Amino acid sequence: MVEVRLENLKKYFDGGKVKAVDGVNLTIKDGEFLVLLGPSGCGKTTTLRMIAGLEEPTEGRIWFGDREVTYLPPKDRNISMVFQSYAVWPHMTVYENIAFPLQIRKFPRDEIDKRVRWAAELLQIEGLLDRYPAQLSGGQRQRVAVARAIVVEPDVLLMDEPLSNLDAKLRVAMRAEIKKLQTRLKVTTIYVTHDQVEAMTMGDRIAVMNAGKVLQVGPPTEVYLKPNSVFVATFIGAPEMNILEVSVADGYLEGRGFRIELPDDIMEILRPYIGKGVLFGIRPEHMTVEGVSEMSHMRRTVRLRGRVDFVEALGTDTILHVKLGDELIKVKLPGHVPLEVGKEVTLLLDIDMIHVFDKS
Ligand code: ADP
Ligand code: MG
Incomplete structure (x- = not known):
């Protein structure tokens, strides 16, 4: 187990035209799932x-x-990698697949056997050791890939979208399994995904990247509650955070055809912005509709008049698209909501959950 530190890491392709990674500084703690x-x-x-x-x-x-590995070949780093394409070898049995990295490292035969059975048991594939990959389901093949990665007890486990080829149901199940496995093994893990739900549910911390740079690093709830930019705010959470252009006035935010009254303490924070245009953000789940759904955890609410423009009934939730002046805003309510398009509603905004971002 080891701490991984990236120091101003850059990778340019095509003579500098493609800045794939553009100055990443990141420390992944020993045993952390990042x-x-x-x-x-x-x-x-x-x-x-x-x-x-x-x-x-x-x-x-x-x-x-303490060891710099920048230019070390992969075999000298004691890492394992799991790819999106499971990359298990078709001509080898499950047993041989899992044993392979140990054979390369010249482990004695009985140690190999012990470890293969240990890894297979952890991944619950003990019964499949004699099969060939073609005789396995996608989920089972992915288990083999993970078993093969952990069998060497790597210092660092690297996973690149390992679940994206699985169907939705299996993905959810494997998500929990990989997380539990990592918690048990305490291996420093760096897990790549474009799926914000995977990130939220699996990560000890999340590093949000865009255009070669890390924009924010923090525990899932912190990144969700205190996003430092519009990009992070809208990338985390679904449906995504509403972002509206407003200008700051003394006591309220003025939007296109609507006004959001502000309590004194929040106004004090925004005072330096009076007269300026900013971006106002509120998550769909931090609003409700008066008389339809009350949220007990809402401490302070601000009322806003709007008109229902569209209703997405998802079964577990309902997403209302509400016309607010010239803008459309999404509101997420639990369960079925008996509201029809055209209906006038009063939105209750959890004023302590609003965000204000600089325009840039
Ligand atoms: P991600 O995994 O987040 O989808 P990648 O790291 O694969 O992104 O790619 C980042 C950028 O670098 C992309 O614009 C991609 O096209 C470019 N890129 C990646 N590998 C190469 C390469 N070998 N040659 C040229 N461009 C590359
Ligand atoms: Mg990729």
Whole structure:
């Protein structure tokens, strides 16, 4: 087990035209489960490949504890990697697949046997050891890939969207299993995904990436409650946070055809912005509709008149699209909501859950 430190890590491709990773500073604690979260193309895989030693950085350094590994070949790093494409070898049995990394490392035969059975048991595939990958389901193959990764007891476990080829139900189940396995093994883990739900449910901390840079690092609830930018705010949470252009006045926010009254304490914080345009953010789950759904945890609410524009009934929840002046805002309510398009409603906004971002 080891702490991983990335120091101003950069990877440019095509003579500098593609800045895949653009100055990442990040410390992953010993035994931590860190999720690298970001949209496709933001540099997650490239970052992971540099940590694995599969890609040489353009600039910057990588440390495993006190040991600099920036230019070490993968075999000298004691890491394991699990890919999206399970990459189990079709011509080998499950047993041989899991044993393979131990054979390369020249473990004695009885130690190999012990470890293969240990890993297979952890992944609940003891009964499949004699099968070939073609005789396995996608989920079972992914278990083999994970077993093969942990069998060497790596210092660092790297996972690149390992669940994205599984169907939705299996993905949810494996999510919990991988998390439990990691908690048990306490292996420093860096897990790449573009799925914010995976990030929220699995990570001890989440590092949100965009365009080659890490924008924010923190525990899931912190990133959810205190996003430091519109990008992070809208990337975490679904449906995404409402972002509206407003200007700050003395006592209220003025939007296009609506006004949000502010309590004195919040107004004090926003006082320096009076006369300026800002971006106002509120999550769909931090509002409700008067007379329809009350939220007991709402401490202070502000009322806003609107009109129902569209209703998405999801069964467990209902997403209302509400016309607010010239804007549309999404409101998430639990369960079925007996409201129809065109209905006038009063929204109750949890005023302590609002966000204000600089326009830029
Ligand atoms: P992610 O895993 O977040 O989807 P990647 O790390 O795969 O992103 O890619 C980041 C950026 O670097 C993308 O614009 C991608 O096209 C580019 N890229 C990745 N690998 C190479 C390469 N070998 N040559 C040129 N460009 C690359
Ligand atoms: Mg990728």
